[in-house]
Amino acid sequence: MSTVTVIVGAGQAGCDLATALRQHGYAGRIVLIGEEDAPPYRRPPLSKTYLSGDTAEEALYIRPRAAYDKQDIELRTGVRVTAIDRAAHTVTLGNDESIRYDKLALTTGGRPRRLPLAGADKPNVHYVRTLADINRLREQFRPGRRLVIIGGGYIGLEAASVGIKKELQVTLVEALPRLLARVTGPELSGYYDGVHRRHGVDIRLGAGVEALEGGERVESVVLQDGTRLPADLVIVGIGLVPNTELAEQAGLEVDNGIVVDLYAQTSDPDIVAAGDCTNHDNGFLGRRVRLESVPNASEQARVAAASICGKRVPHAGVPWFWSDQYDLKLQMVGLSQGHDRVVIRGSMEADSFAAFYLKDGVVIAVDTVNRPQDFMLGKKMVAARLVVDPAALADESVALKSLAA
Secondary structure (H helix, E strand, C coil): CCCEEEEECCCHHHHHHHHHHHHCCCCCEEEEECCCCCCCECCHHHHCHHHHCCCCHHHHECCCHHHHHHCCEEEECCCCEEEEECCCCEEEECCCCEEECCEEEECCCEEECCCCCCCCCCCCEEECCCHHHHHHHHCCCCCCCEEEEECCCHHHHHHHHHHHHCCCEEEEEECCCCCCCCCCCHHHHHHHHHHHHHCCCEEEECCCEEEEEECCCEEEEEECCCCEEECCEEEECCCEEECCHHHHHCCCCECCCEEECCCCECCCCCEEECCCCEEEEECCCCEEECCCCHHHHHHHHHHHHHHHCCCCCCCCCCCEEEEEECCEEEEEEECCCCCCEEEEEEECCCCEEEEEEEECCEEEEEEEECCHHHHHHHHHHHHHCCECCHHHHHCCCCCHHHHHC
16 A cells, blocks of 8 residues: 655645655655645735736746646645544544545644734734735725734735835834844844835834724724824734644644754654744754744755655755845845844945844844845855954955855
8 A cells, every 4th residue: 555645734835845755756645735725826925916916826826736636746725624633644624534644744834913902803904824815905905095004024014015006005003113123133124114114104113003993894093102093904914823723632742833853853753844833943043943934944845755755854954035125125044133243235225235144253144135146145154154354244345255255
């Protein structure tokens, strides 16, 4: 009898894991199960070009449906897994169907953190995670409408840039003292604050939300200082909650995500996990971390596939991320937390620069705006843990390539 691998979650990690299994020569049955009706698709464009209407739905698909048939991958969409029986090696679906597995992969992703206020479920309050979310939201993006965005992270800022492009009146509310506070340093926060204000976004920092007022729809967002912001629609972008319920119910170790080791292995030898839902050992960082990014999901999926095939490939990738706002391409590599010095190369005023984050002289992270070559060299520097001369790093007459060698 051939072996069976069931993959629960048909996002980036699930799709890449299924593909990687075949690339490793896995000849058994592969069942890829997703709750959404659409085939696996790329989520990053949802808050960017798909929201703006510049990208069609089919262009988001990671692979055409025919590709799954070609590789003999059973793609089951619009189906929910309700339970895992580890002893019986089965998963139960929402229609009470049961599927036996030899190996199980959990790539369940995450869901938007909900605003814990009355009225947060009204029809003009939107979250950004799925195609269905954006299809509902796009209908409301009409010129002149008053959009209030709660949350000054990537999702909020990307939505703000699309709102401005679509000629909405945009107000963004952030509870912390600066934008992007959880992911970057004050220099980049200040830069993006200026960018959005120049484009017409009304930014309120250090502003907590007290209430959502209105009848059937939210009509105003009330801040903790009593300010009332009129709203025709509201977008909430305050973080992601990992989908760990299935793992918890099955008795797997969970701690801010499904706990996995360097090889994407859970506390059960026959179950791996990958992507946004995991709290993983990262060989490069030398510590546990939960990352929400496509590159991490893809690499961890490949690691998980190797483990299923009996190969030991540790997860040791350098974290990297990107964001598109207006005509600015932000690319980030490494994690800047704990840095003791920032070196700016280029010009913030000209919207072309790189911020290098150093700790004890070592480059631990790089943020670049409209500098793809600097980003690629920055990845090498971070991966190599290079010690650099800050003065040379800031001096554009010194070729960055020579410093990265």
